[in-house]
Amino acid sequence: MHTSEHSIMVNGIPIQEDDIEYASRSLKAASHPLRLKIMCLLSQHEMTVQDIVDHVGTSQSNVSQHLAIMRDKGLLSSHRVANRVYYCLAESRRALLQACSSLR
Structure with a gap:
């Protein structure tokens, strides 16, 4: 049982355990070097799988597996235009990438 003295606040807003678990899973998924590289690419603009393959230098099936995860x-997030699927960084995850970019 959680009491108010043990709650976590960020900018005066209480953070729920479910939010912490969700953030933890997102961080774990982003922690792979290739996934982080893909996120950096997608922070600039949306791209297709082939666009990503051309930039990261690995196979299409490898990139597709990481994109699915x-x-x-x-x-x-993604959307389809004709026979192409475009991927972009989820709006709610831009802060995660910005936080990582400040690390040296």
Whole structure:
């Protein structure tokens, strides 16, 4: 049982345990070097799988597997135009990438 003296506040807003668990899963999904690289690419603009493959230098199936994991964890969103699927960084995850970019 949680009491108010043990609650976590960010900018005066209480953070729920479910939110912490969700954030933890997102961080775990983003922690793979290739996934973080893909997130950095997608922070600039949306891209297709082939666009990403051309930039990261690995196979299409490898990129697709990582994209599926990141989309499942809420890091990415996608939309289809004709026969192409475009991926972009989920709006709610931009702060995660910005926080990582300040690390040196």
